Each structure stands twice: as structure tokens, then as C-alpha cells.
Amino acid sequence: MDENEEAHEQYFLLQTNMSEIKTAFDGFYSGISQKPEETDYYVLNLFAFCFYKHGDTAKTRQLLNFIGKKATAYPWFYSRKPFLLTLVDTSYAYSQVYKELGISIK
Numbered sequence: 001m002d003e004n005e006e007a008h009e010q011y012f013l014l015q016t017n018m019s020e021i022k023t024a025f026d027g028f029y030s031g032i033s034q035k036p037e038e039t040d041y042y043v044l045n046l047f048a049f050c051f052y053k054h055g056d057t058a059k060t061r062q063l064l065n066f067i068g069k070k071a072t073a074y075p076w077f078y079s080r081k082p083f084l085l086t087l088v089d090t091s092y093a094y095s096q097v098y099k100e101l102g103i104s105i106k
Contacts, residue, residue, distance in 0.1 A: 008078075012053035041070040044073045049075040052097055061101050 011017055025047045032040045048063035076097070098104070 012050060012055075013088075018050075018054050018056075021047070021054075023053060025050075028059040029035075038070075042072050045070075046075055050079070061103055064098060064101065064103055069097070083102055 028047070030041060036044070044063055046068050048060055048067060051059040051063065
């Protein structure tokens with residue numbers, strides 16, 4: 001993603017790509033329990049990032065509320081904002097997305 005920023009940005013705007021991502025998300029999300037494992041949070045962060053880059057703020061908010069403080073470094077450092085993990089295991093970039101969407105970290 002770092003080598004071709006324009007292609008990176010365009011990827012999330014193509015409806016075909018987002019349709020595939022949504023289908024994958026629906027399958028994954030329906031398979032996790034009320035108590036997700038750590039690896040589930042990693043994947044949920046990936047999906048939240050995809051929906052964020054696409055501009056789907058409703059889906060991004062839904063996922064961020066579910067993820068809470070279980071932010072992962074990857075992929076949030078691709079948001080092109082300064083990156084730093086805090087003591088609550090939430091990246092700076094991730095918390096900036098929270099602020100941008102008007103969500104308080106739980």
C-alpha cells in the first residue's frame with residue numbers, strides 16, 4: 001500500500017472490491033461468538049479499516065464500538081496519520097479515527 005498511494009485510495013472506492021469485502025465480512029462476522037478471540041479482533045480491525053477507507057461511517061462506527069480497546073497496529077498505521085501505541089493498546093491513528101467519527105473509546 002505504501003508504494004502506490006493513488007492505487008491504494010482507489011481500491012476502496014471500487015464497488016466490486018467493496019462488494020467482495022462486504023461478503024467476506026458478513027461471513028466472518030456471522031461466525032464469531034459474543035466473546036471473540038484475539039485473532040478475531042485482528043480481522044475486525046482489518047474490516048473496520050476497509051469500511052473506513054471506503055467512507056462507510058455507519059459500518060465503521062459499528063465495528064469500532066464492537067472492537068473497543070482491542071485496536072491493532074495493523075492496518076491503522078496506513079491511515080497516513082502518526083502512529084503510536086498507548087497503554088490502553090489503542091494506536092494513535094486508530095484513536096484519531098474514533099475522534100473523527102465521534103466515538104468515545106470504551
